[in-house]
Amino acid sequence: MAAPKAGRRLQPSKVRVAVIGLVVVAAWMGMGYRLVQIQVVQASDLAEQGLSQRLVSRDLAPQRGKIFDRNGELLAMTVQAQSIFAVPDQIEEPLWVAQQIGGLLGADTDVLYERLTSDRDFVYIKRQVEDVVANEVLGLEIRGVFSHPEPTRIYPAGVVASRVTGFVNIDGDGQEGLELVYDDGLAGTPGKAEFERDLQGRVIPQGFSQIVPAIPGVDLNTTIDLPLQYQAQQECLLALEQTHALSCWVVVLEVETGAVLAMVGAPVFDPVTRQTQDPRCDGAEDPALCRAFSNFTVRGIYEPGSTQKLITVAAALEEGEVSIGTVIPEVSYELELREDACRFADDELFGCYRDFKEHATEDMSVAQIFTKSSNIGTIRIAETLGQDRLIQYIEAFGLGAKTGIDYTVEAAGILNFEAGCMTCWASAAIGYSVAVTPLQMAAAYAAIGNDGIWITPHLVSSKTDVDGETQVAGMQTRRVVSSGTSLLMRELLASVVEKGTGAAAAIDGYRVGGKTGTANKLGADGRYTETTRASFVGIAPINDPKIVVAVLIDAPSFDYRTGGLSAAPVFAAVMEQALHRLGVTPDGYER
Amino acid sequence: MVLIGVVAFLGLGFARTSLDRSAFDLAELNKAIGEETALNRQMNLEIARLVNPARIAPLAEELGLVIPDTTNQLLVDLTPEGPVVAGTEGEDRSQ
Numbered sequence: 001m002a003a004p005k006a007g008r009r010l011q012p013s014k015v016r017v018a019v020i021g022l023v024v025v026a027a028w029m030g031m032g033y034r035l036v037q038i039q040v041v042q043a044s045d046l047a048e049q050g051l052s053q054r055l056v057s058r059d060l061a062p063q064r065g066k067i068f069d070r071n072g073e074l075l076a077m078t079v080q081a082q083s084i085f086a087v088p089d090q091i092e093e094p095l096w097v098a099q100q101i102g103g104l105l106g107a108d109t110d111v112l113y114e115r116l117t118s119d120r121d122f123v124y125i126k127r128q129v130e131d132v133v134a135n136e137v138l139g140l141e142i143r144g145v146f147s148h149p150e151p152t153r154i155y156p157a158g159v160v161a162s163r164v165t166g167f168v169n170i171d172g173d174g175q176e177g178l179e180l181v182y183d184d185g186l187a188g189t190p191g192k193a194e195f196e197r198d199l200q201g202r203v204i205p206q207g208f209s210q211i212v213p214a215i216p217g218v219d220l221n222t223t224i225d226l227p228l229q230y231q232a233q234q235e236c237l238l239a240l241e242q243t244h245a246l247s248c249w250v251v252v253l254e255v256e257t258g259a260v261l262a263m264v265g266a267p268v269f270d271p272v273t274r275q276t277q278d279p280r281c282d283g284a285e286d287p288a289l290c291r292a293f294s295n296f297t298v299r300g301i302y303e304p305g306s307t308q309k310l311i312t313v314a315a316a317l318e319e320g321e322v323s324i325g326t327v328i329p330e331v332s333y334e335l336e337l338r339e340d341a342c343r344f345a346d347d348e349l350f351g352c353y354r355d356f357k358e359h360a361t362e363d364m365s366v367a368q369i370f371t372k373s374s375n376i377g378t379i380r381i382a383e384t385l386g387q388d389r390l391i392q393y394i395e396a397f398g399l400g401a402k403t404g405i406d407y408t409v410e411a412a413g414i415l416n417f418e419a420g421c422m423t424c425w426a427s428a429a430i431g432y433s434v435a436v437t438p439l440q441m442a443a444a445y446a447a448i449g450n451d452g453i454w455i456t457p458h459l460v461s462s463k464t465d466v467d468g469e470t471q472v473a474g475m476q477t478r479r480v481v482s483s484g485t486s487l488l489m490r491e492l493l494a495s496v497v498e499k500g501t502g503a504a505a506a507i508d509g510y511r512v513g514g515k516t517g518t519a520n521k522l523g524a525d526g527r528y529t530e531t532t533r534a535s536f537v538g539i540a541p542i543n544d545p546k547i548v549v550a551v552l553i554d555a556p557s558f559d560y561r562t563g564g565l566s567a568a569p570v571f572a573a574v575m576e577q578a579l580h581r582l583g584v585t586p587d588g589y590e591r
Numbered sequence: 592m593v594l595i596g597v598v599a600f601l602g603l604g605f606a607r608t609s610l611d612r613s614a615f616d617l618a619e620l621n622k623a624i625g626e627e628t629a630l631n632r633q634m635n636l637e638i639a640r641l642v643n644p645a646r647i648a649p650l651a652e653e654l655g656l657v658i659p660d661t662t663n664q665l666l667v668d669l670t671p672e673g674p675v676v677a678g679t680e681g682e683d684r685s686q
Contacts, residue, residue, distance in 0.1 A: 074639035080629050131633075156639030205614025230644035231658075577658075585666075 051208065054196040061151065062188025064172060065217030067165055067179075069226040070259075070461065075161045076179070078172065081152040082134030083127040090144030091116050097142055101125060104136050127170060128152035153179075155271045160230045162271040163295045164222065164263055164459065166408070176293065178220060178459060180408045185463060188217035219464040223259035228252065231577045235570045236266035243556035243566045250570065251297045251442045252578050253548045255539065258446065258455040258475055260405070261547070261578060263439075269293040298410050301435035302533045302552065305519030306373045306563070308431030310489060310537075311444065312382050313370050315393035318485045321384035324367045324492065331369065331377040332361040337423045351423045353379060353430070356518070356562075370492045371500035373516065375430045382429035390425055391417060396480040397444040398454055399436050404476060405457045411437050431519060438535075442550035445514075445537045448490060449545030451483040494542045504568035505538055507576045509586035514538020514571060516563030521555065531555050536567035540575050541587045549575045 038046065067076040084105075091097055094116035102109040105126050115123040127150060129137075134147050153168045155161065166177015174183035191214030196207030203209070236248035252262040267278035274293055294300070316322045336342050338351030355375050369377030382390055394400065400415035414435040417424045427433035439457060447454040456475035463470050481489075493513025496502040501516045517535035520528040537550040551567040551574070553560075560566035579586075640646065 073642060074635065077632070077636060077639070079632050079636055154636055156636060157643050158645060160643065160645050202615070203618050205611045205618070227644050230648065234648075 051196070054198075054204065055194060055208065056197050057192065057194045060191035060193055060212075060214040062190055062214035063216040064151070064153065064188065065182075065186040066219045067186075068219065068221050069157075069161070069224045069229075070222065070261075071225065072221075073226045074156050075222065075224070075226070076153060076155050076165045078151045078153050080149050081128040081130055082147040083150040084125040084129055084134060084137055084145065084147045086116055086123050086125055086146070087144045088116055088118055088120060088123060092143060097145070100140055100142070101137055101145070104133065105129065153272075157226060157229075159268040159270055159277060160233060161224065161226065162269055162293070163265050163297075164224055164229070164260075165271060167271040167274060167293075176408060177295070178222070178407070181406055182218075182220055182460070182463075185465075186217040186220070189215040191215070215466060220460050221462045221464065221469075222459050223254070223257075223261060223461050224263070224459070225261045225578075225581055228574075228578055228581050229262045229264060232262045232574045233264040233266060233268060235573045236264055237268070239553055239556075239566060239570050240266050243553060243560040245556040245560075245566070246554045247296065248554070248570065249297045249300070249438050249552045250574055251438050251548075251550045252574060253442050253446050253457055253550075254582075255446050255449040255545045255548055256455075258443070258457045259461065260457055260459050261581075262574070263295070263297050263459070265296055295407070296552075296554075297438045297550075298405060298407050299437070301411050301413050301437055302535075302554075303432050303434065303519040304436050304441055304535065305431040305517035305533070306375075307441055307515045307517035307535055307537045308428070308434065308436075309370060309373065309378050310448065310493070310515055311394055311397050311399070312378055312385075312390065312429045313366065313492065314397075314448065314481050314485055314489050315390060316366075316381045316385055317488055318393070318481045319385060319389060322366050322381055324365070324488055326366050327363050328366065328369060328377055328380045329363050330361050331364045331374055331380060333358050333376065335376045335379060335426075337426055353426060367492060367495060371495045373496075373501050378430050379426045382425060387417065387425035390429060391415065393480070394428065394434065396454070396478070397447060398440050399434060399444065403437075403439055403443050403457050405439060406459050406472075410439075413437060413440055431517060438550045438552045441535070441537050442548050445539055445550070446548040447480050448486050448493070449539040449548055450486075452479055452481040452486040454478050454480045490539070490542050490545065493538065497538070501562070501564045502536065502538070502568050504564055505536055505571045505575075507540065507572050507579070507589075509589060510540050510576075510579055510584070511542040511587055511589035512538055512540035512572075512575060513542045514568075516568060518562040518564075530558070530561075532561045534561060534563040534566045536563045536571040538571055538575065540579060541584065541589075543587055546582060546584050547575060547578045549578065 064078040066074060066078075069075055084101075086097075088094075094113055098109045098112035098116055101107070102112050107126055112125060115125070125145070137145065138147055151172060153172060155165060155167075164177060166179040167175055168179050169175050172187075174180035174186065179186065191212045193211045195209045195211075196204040198204055232250045232252060236250055239245065239248045248266045250262060250264050251260065253259065254261055267276050269276045276293070313322075317324070333355050334342050335353045336351060337353070341350060341352035342354070353375050356373065364372075364374060364377050366381060368374075369381065385393075394415060400413050402410045402412045415428070416433045416435075417428070424433045443454060443457050455477045458472065458475055460472050462472055490513055493515060494511060495513075496515055497505050497512055502514050505512060505514050514536055515538070517533075517537070519533050519535075521531045521533060523529040533552060533554055534556055535550070535552045537548070539545040539548050549571050551570045553566045553570070556566040
């Protein structure tokens with residue numbers, strides 16, 4: 001058969017096959033090209049993009065450290081709570097929602113309604129609500145109302161330990177007390193977690209995961225004895241009720257270690273709301289009065305009055321200027337260090353000194369002067385020392401300087417010895433012209449109980465971190481008087497309780513010693529008023545002192561104006577409980 | 592050889608899915624641990640609230656309990672002959 005002639009056309013079916021074949025080849029080539037482009041050329045960029053979409057980075061909040069008392073009871077801890085918030089745009093019936101939620105949360109309905117009708121994208125309804133309450137709110141299934149977890153600080157002991165723990169702000173940062181002093185340690189170190197997650201938010205196993213764990217905060221082990229703290233607070237509240245005083249403050253120290261066993265004040269305050277729980281605050285005009293969470297035992301200063309005489313007499317004994325039996329001749333009821341200072345019987349001017357009770361001029365031994373708390377006799381004893389040595393011992397006993405306790409904003413107190421002041425030494429000898437904190441007085445008396453060695457008070461005995469328990473750095477100690485002088489002073493303190501102004505401080509079964517203090521308060525005009533600050537500082541048992549208790553009652557009513565009447569009974573009740581709590585063996589003393 | 596290859600491939604796949612399943616289980620367990628830890632913390636908090644003296648003292652008062660006025664202590668004298676228990680013959684050391 002002859003070959004077809006040139007120019008003859010291909011059959012249409014063969015053309016279609018060829019075209020289809022070309023299209024298929026082109027498609028495959030295109031796919032191949034795309035494959036190479038994705039898997040080879042753009043591979044790393046696309047993988048990175050995918051990873052960034054799946055990768056989540058979260059900060060890991062560290063668990064804030066706990067605070068314990070000396071028996072391991074919890075004073076403060078952080079737990080997970082829920083913060084309830086709303087998206088106002090999504091709220092359909094804001095008034096109804098405000099009423100429903102306000103009732104469950106105990107919140108003001110009007111304030112809630114205002115927030116729910118605002119033009120903000122997001123409003124908090126209430127932060128840091130307990131899970132049980134939050135679940136009730138969320139159980140209403142109200143559109144636009146949500147919650148997110150947020151840690152909250154809880155104080156199980158409530159008002160009992162609030163003056164020790166202090167408190168934190170809404171963000172969990174320490175603001176006062178131990179929460180502030182040890183904030184860095186308590187806060188811990190945040191961590192970071194990066195991981196891949198799927199659409200449901202679950203972690204993709206075998207995916208990229210990098211975790212730097214959060215380091216929890218340290219736990220603080222305090223020296224506080226919670227039952228004693230409670231008991232002391234109750235005694236203070238009772239004293240306020242009986243004496244109608246403005247406030248009551250108590251510090252309890254362990255003599256040999258300086259450990260603070262209790263530190264209380266009344267009126268009390270709630271560490272969560274920072275509101276003072278005082279009936280006098282109901283409807284008070286000045287709200288500042290009812291936010292009195294400042295710790296007077298550490299921060300407040302007052303003229304100590306006769307409790308200061310411990311230092312004056314101890315100094316004179318230590319310097320050998322007097323002995324307990326030394327007789328000071330002709331101790332009068334009144335003494336003028338400036339001419340005509342005592343011109344009027346009811347007007348003590350600058351430089352006029354009087355004893356509390358009028359008496360005839362008589363010879364008095366040092367022991368009698370101390371036991372009866374004679375101002376004139378004490379000034380006569382101070383005369384033998386001179387101002388320089390008196391100041392030296394006042395400072396040695398820790399007055400005029402911070403004790404160094406691990407607490408916030410401690411007051412140093414004031415020693416007023418202006419140049420050219422003729423009478424400052426005399427005033428200081430009997431507890432005026434100096435201003436001290438209750439803690440300073442407690443530490444001074446503890447030195448007498450500790451054989452003449454002054455020791456820094458402290459609130460935290462140790463810290464527990466992730467590596468195990470660590471001890472807090474050692475305290476400062478210094479000798480202020482000899483053990484012989486301490487022994488003599490303890491006997492004098494005992495005589496105040498057994499024969500003198502401190503009879504109300506006696507305790508069955510234990511021999512105690514202490515000193516009453518009654519200092520008039522200064523008025524606005526700079527003159528002393530009839531209002532007093534009554535105090536009692538004492539130690540027990542006298543033969544082997546273990547505990548110091550300092551009590552201060554601010555502005556008791558006239559019937560209770562002296563330390564013997566108002567502060568000494570509080571001392572007795574608190575000291576008795578403290579001795580029992582520490583299991584101190586009674587010495588058989590019967591009052 | 593092909594059969595071995597196929598079996599190995601399938602085995603690898605099975606192992607991988609088992610691993611992933613275990614990882615999900617581990618994540619669930621870790622979540623459960625977190626919840627139990629939080630519950631434990633809540634219970635410790637509850638204990639602390641229950642032992643608070645401010646809660647117990649009023650309850651005790653309601654029940655008629657009082658704080659004792661005095662503490663009695665029994666001193667046992669350990670002599671070489673053995674303990675002398677207070678209240679028996681010999682010196683009465685109870686207080």
